[in-house]
Amino acid sequence: MKIVHSPVKQIIELENHIFLLKIHSPEIANSIKPGQFLNIKVSDNIYPLLRRPFSVCDVEGENIFLMFNIFGEGTKILAHKKIGDDVDILGPLGNGFNFEDDFDTAIIVAGGLGVAPFPFLNRYLKDKEIYSFIGGRSSKDVITYKIINPEISTDDGSLGFRGTVVELLAQNLHRINNRKVKIFACGPNAMLRALRELCLEKNLLCEASTECAMACGFGICQGCPIESSNNPDKYLLVCKDGPVFNISEVII
Amino acid sequence: MKIVHSPVKQIIELENHIFLLKIHSPEIANSIKPGQFLNIKVSDNIYPLLRRPFSVCDVEGENIFLMFNIFGEGTKILAHKKIGDDVDILGPLGNGFNFEDDFDTAIIVAGGLGVAPFPFLNRYLKDKEIYSFIGGRSSKDVITYKIINPEISTDDGSLGFRGTVVELLAQNLHRINNRKVKIFACGPNAMLRALRELCLEKNLLCEASTECAMACGFGICQGCPIESSNNPDKYLLVCKDGPVFNISEVII
Amino acid sequence: MSSVDFKVEIGGLKLRSPILLASGTVGYGHEIAEFINMNSLGGIVTKSISLKPRKGNPPQRIVETPAGMLNAIGLANVGVEEFIKEKIPFLKKYDVPVICNIAASSVEEYVECTRLLDYEESIKAFEINVSCPNVKEGGLQFGNDLKSVGIVTNKVRAVTKKPLIIKLSPNVSNISDFAQIVKDEGGDAVSAINTLVGTAFNIFTRKPKIKNVNGGLSGPAIKPIALAKVFEIKRKVEIPIIGIGGIMDWKDVVEFMIAGASAIQLGTVNFINPIAADQIKKDLEEYCVSNKIQKISELTGSYILE
Amino acid sequence: MSSVDFKVEIGGLKLRSPILLASGTVGYGHEIAEFINMNSLGGIVTKSISLKPRKGNPPQRIVETPAGMLNAIGLANVGVEEFIKEKIPFLKKYDVPVICNIAASSVEEYVECTRLLDYEESIKAFEINVSCPNVKEGGLQFGNDLKSVGIVTNKVRAVTKKPLIIKLSPNVSNISDFAQIVKDEGGDAVSAINTLVGTAFNIFTRKPKIKNVNGGLSGPAIKPIALAKVFEIKRKVEIPIIGIGGIMDWKDVVEFMIAGASAIQLGTVNFINPIAADQIKKDLEEYCVSNKIQKISELTGSYILE
Numbered sequence A, B: 001m002k003i004v005h006s007p008v009k010q011i012i013e014l015e016n017h018i019f020l021l022k023i024h025s026p027e028i029a030n031s032i033k034p035g036q037f038l039n040i041k042v043s044d045n046i047y048p049l050l051r052r053p054f055s056v057c058d059v060e061g062e063n064i065f066l067m068f069n070i071f072g073e074g075t076k077i078l079a080h081k082k083i084g085d086d087v088d089i090l091g092p093l094g095n096g097f098n099f100e101d102d103f104d105t106a107i108i109v110a111g112g113l114g115v116a117p118f119p120f121l122n123r124y125l126k127d128k129e130i131y132s133f134i135g136g137r138s139s140k141d142v143i144t145y146k147i148i149n150p151e152i153s154t155d156d157g158s159l160g161f162r163g164t165v166v167e168l169l170a171q172n173l174h175r176i177n178n179r180k181v182k183i184f185a186c187g188p189n190a191m192l193r194a195l196r197e198l199c200l201e202k203n204l205l206c207e208a209s210t211e212c213a214m215a216c217g218f219g220i221c222q223g224c225p226i227e228s229s230n231n232p233d234k235y236l237l238v239c240k241d242g243p244v245f246n247i248s249e250v251i252i
Numbered sequence C, D: 001m002s003s004v005d006f007k008v009e010i011g012g013l014k015l016r017s018p019i020l021l022a023s024g025t026v027g028y029g030h031e032i033a034e035f036i037n038m039n040s041l042g043g044i045v046t047k048s049i050s051l052k053p054r055k056g057n058p059p060q061r062i063v064e065t066p067a068g069m070l071n072a073i074g075l076a077n078v079g080v081e082e083f084i085k086e087k088i089p090f091l092k093k094y095d096v097p098v099i100c101n102i103a104a105s106s107v108e109e110y111v112e113c114t115r116l117l118d119y120e121e122s123i124k125a126f127e128i129n130v131s132c133p134n135v136k137e138g139g140l141q142f143g144n145d146l147k148s149v150g151i152v153t154n155k156v157r158a159v160t161k162k163p164l165i166i167k168l169s170p171n172v173s174n175i176s177d178f179a180q181i182v183k184d185e186g187g188d189a190v191s192a193i194n195t196l197v198g199t200a201f202n203i204f205t206r207k208p209k210i211k212n213v214n215g216g217l218s219g220p221a222i223k224p225i226a227l228a229k230v231f232e233i234k235r236k237v238e239i240p241i242i243g244i245g246g247i248m249d250w251k252d253v254v255e256f257m258i259a260g261a262s263a264i265q266l267g268t269v270n271f272i273n274p275i276a277a278d279q280i281k282k283d284l285e286e287y288c289v290s291n292k293i294q295k296i297s298e299l300t301g302s303y304i305l306e
């Protein structure tokens, strides 16, 4: 956990107005693990005031990649960075995915920009079979950048299966019978809630990367509570205890 | 008086870290007069919140020039504009210099960045004789860009006359005996105060461009009062009644 | 033309739009009229008028702060007489409801001002400024004292039948107590908020940046505070509220209305973006159309709490 | 090494530096210790401790606002017992003065907490939080009521000989009245300010952005207000002041000290720039050297008024 100032190497705009920012940051590249995140100060002044959390989408050598779309002011400023501009990074933060469990099949479940952490995770799943279920509201919200074996769902049916990505997953569960499966998920809370139900019902091992408003990103503000299934008297902190949780251990 | 969004055409850095911003703004170029100013929003967000006032330094065809140094956050952002970037301009504002009086010799008196409005004014003084007295704290603060016949003073004597620019002017007044003289001045308040004394004493016609903190720049906030010599019951407004005043009519 | 009904009513004051211009931020309308269509404004609130002309505070009167500004204009104004002679005729050229804001150092002066101006038919309502932080006499003392606000309301009420709006100070613990007393004493509405007391020092000279030392903080910085004050009043007192404080765009307007405002005033934004009133109106229309809001007044107090 | 004397004294509390970390913005020090040198800090103020552990408010607890943020953490904390068992041993690893901040819903709870913690020698002083806007019981009611603040001060004073600092609420008209009563009842110093009450609504869902509805506003937005409060206390009451509110860099520190603060606390800035405390110390040293300031305490209240 440190603060580094790293230069932008490349700005890539994918279709759907999704941006990939390539940043030369050996300090982060060498220490970050899939599922961990960075808290980024997008400007060098008080507007916007707070840092913005982003997953690391991928790492290549000394370079890291962030994936985002223009959501509000912070991501707008980020998207307008020029090559050579400084990015003020606080990280690596949080606990990443645990991919050392005993499983032979990895299932990625992602909604919208929830795909962001998976290109990096995929690099660590080389010896596993990977199925990916990728959802979006509409075809333009579906991002499959560096996703392996994607099956697609859209709420409006404009691409792939018509329905939610969790429904799509449920329909396909028979295909993975008799395998040692672990699910890795990231996406909107509504999706994670449905996924949690499914995993509890079918007794599936699942880790989910959760999202919430954050100020500090490293445990000092208490701004990011999430209800724990095990201890109703105390919240967990998304930034420090997560963002990746065993989906059965949190109430989303 | 209108709001226009005009693109930056060129950013020129003079010696002494003085910046010249060339902006393509036919609306302003066609309507502005020497001594008038613009109130500029340097960013498209709330930081900094208020506009920043700048004299028009020069006009060439449809282009205008601003001259400034990096003083605080606003001028820093302005200095970092790129070619093609939008500048949000409110103007023309205030009353400019009156160069239609009966005089044959124009004397420019400027301290530091007070030279800013004079390249533009000089264009309207073609048929006059022009003497310029330019002061600065030290040689690096003396700006003579497009100044005609400059005589220089520095407080520390590192360039030209050692002393203030008003002292330098006083020493040279004998040279303009018997002429119909009008002084045009711009600079820090301390300089204008000394100049005012001199002008009142020697009965010299002088117009000075004054400076003060401003919010709106066009008369609605009452943020920019200046004491009037004629009416002690009421302040004048620098932005609307000025910024150029007959130096005898205000108490600086 | 727009099919959205922009009409709002504030304690008997019927306005064609909830967008007003705040006192002290547009003078008497001359300059801003070059930028916006006065004839579609909800109303213009005049710079505070006092019985006699006031010179106001010496410079420096303003300073920028993070996402805000401090001002200590000191109620510089032309006084009742010149206001009637010079300013009202100008304002009459437009079809715009004029709300006359009054400032004073004593109850008697409030009453006298109102009495003198009451017969001016272009004045559609009074907004009583009991909350200016930048004058030594009167000003804050009044605004932060429950009893004084009650008395001013009561006495001014006695001399006018026009809608009476009291502009509240935010520099208090429970602003709803003040709204309640305004209501009890016959006021028709409250404006919330005026500026918050603030200051700034020049660290090199060690002098206050503002000659008057304290100034009033306005701008986006105060928006969350203003919203909380509006919301507090809305929940506790049944009185129409004009929301003010840091409004920069249509989204801020919607936020204030959801929190409880029947109308809003634009202040500091006029200095930065003098065409804001027109822009906001247009954007609000679009918002209402795409959200199927037929009457903008539906927004008022439409917050949802669980 | 620096030749500048950074030592300050706050009502008997001797500190090696005026730079403290504010309650609730660094937890109990674990995480921030990875960024800064704890052993050169003036002190660390703990997250508010209450008698029993508190779960705090449900999410969403924070939201960004113009140049500020709202928080409604709801005093989530481990409680006195775990604080003593788990947190104090950690803090003892460092050579840093610990100021224990206490929150409570009743006078008895304030007293009991202080009594239980008083024997902990690593606690160098108490800061009593009578001003948290985010808990329904206690909190603001206390902080905005002169009598309650007096009683709390008096009763807590009776159970500790350690320096007693009362952290004041800014949501009042005259904060100096509160500082006066703290002084009268035996308090040693005041901290000013805690957060201002604010709110924000989501204009699409029409719900408050913060689950608790209201939150406390902090960050640069409130700096002018905090400075005015510090200055008001300094001019009216002879009591040491710890200045808090929107400090981002060394210039802000100097400004607060000029206005009257003997020391300062860094709050929101820790979230954005966790190395701020070290950076500010270094910058302040340079400033003092180049301005020939030998003792930083000379700055306190060194404003110049004409």
Ligand SMILES: Cc1cc2nc3c(=O)[nH]c(=O)nc-3n(C[C@H](O)[C@H](O)[C@H](O)COP(=O)(O)OP(=O)(O)OC[C@H]3O[C@@H](n4cnc5c(N)ncnc54)[C@H](O)[C@@H]3O)c2cc1C
Residues within 6 Å of the ligand: A037, A048, A050, A052, A053, A054, A055, A056, A066, A067, A068, A069, A070, A071, A072, A073, A074, A075, A076, A113, A116, A117, A210, A211, A212, A213, A214, A215, A243, D063, D064
């Ligand atoms: C651990 C983590 C990893 C993330 N990874 C990515 C990623 O890889 N790509 C991506 O596009 N986005 C990611 N996000 C979301 C991203 O942080 C937000 O999209 C971003 O903060 C939006 O900033 P903005 O200024 O553009 O939007 P604004 O709306 O202007 O500001 C967003 C503000 O709202 C707050 N906020 C409210 N809800 C949320 C929320 N659900 N998540 C975050 N902030 C919220 C933020 O704290 C911030 O202050 C991640 C969030 C978290 C917590």
Ligand SMILES: Cc1cc2nc3c(=O)[nH]c(=O)nc-3n(C[C@H](O)[C@H](O)[C@H](O)COP(=O)(O)OP(=O)(O)OC[C@H]3O[C@@H](n4cnc5c(N)ncnc54)[C@H](O)[C@@H]3O)c2cc1C
Residues within 6 Å of the ligand: B037, B048, B050, B052, B053, B054, B055, B056, B066, B067, B068, B069, B070, B071, B072, B073, B074, B075, B076, B113, B116, B117, B210, B211, B212, B213, B214, B215, B243, C063, C064
């Ligand atoms: C009519 C007029 C014409 C000007 N012309 C020029 C010009 O041609 N070139 C140039 O370099 N500068 C000019 N200035 C000064 C220029 O406006 C300031 O240098 C600029 O505002 C600094 O902004 P900043 O954000 O960099 O500095 P900051 O210190 O970050 O901000 C300056 C802030 O201080 C206020 N302020 C305090 N004192 C003054 C003052 N004396 N003048 C203006 N603002 C002040 C401003 O309102 C602003 O909010 C002019 C000023 C006026 C009033």
Ligand SMILES: Cc1cc2nc3c(=O)[nH]c(=O)nc-3n(C[C@H](O)[C@H](O)[C@H](O)COP(=O)(O)O)c2cc1C
Residues within 6 Å of the ligand: B221, B222, C022, C023, C024, C025, C047, C048, C071, C073, C075, C101, C129, C132, C167, C193, C194, C195, C217, C218, C219, C220, C222, C244, C245, C246, C247, C265, C266, C267, C268, C269
């Ligand atoms: C420069 C300035 C002058 C003001 N003068 C007055 C005034 O004369 N009377 C008054 O009631 N309010 C006055 N106000 C307060 C505004 O009307 C408004 O209540 C306040 O600025 C908050 O709104 P804003 O954040 O949108 O500016 C003034 C505000 C500013 C910035």
Ligand SMILES: Cc1cc2nc3c(=O)[nH]c(=O)nc-3n(C[C@H](O)[C@H](O)[C@H](O)COP(=O)(O)O)c2cc1C
Residues within 6 Å of the ligand: A221, A222, D022, D023, D024, D025, D047, D048, D071, D073, D075, D101, D129, D132, D167, D193, D194, D195, D217, D218, D219, D220, D222, D244, D245, D246, D247, D265, D266, D267, D268, D269
């Ligand atoms: C997230 C957060 C939590 C806080 N928790 C506490 C607290 O538990 N006790 C307390 O006395 N103050 C608390 N505060 C207030 C700060 O200590 C400080 O007074 C305030 O934030 C103003 O300073 P700043 O603008 O530098 O943040 C908290 C502030 C924030 C932002």
Ligand code: FES
Residues within 6 Å of the ligand: A213, A214, A215, A216, A217, A218, A219, A220, A221, A222, A223, A224, A237, A238, A239, A240
């Ligand atoms: S974001 Fe600050 S504790 Fe999690």
Ligand code: FES
Residues within 6 Å of the ligand: B213, B214, B215, B216, B217, B218, B219, B220, B221, B222, B223, B224, B237, B238, B239, B240
């Ligand atoms: S700057 Fe607003 S009136 Fe002059």
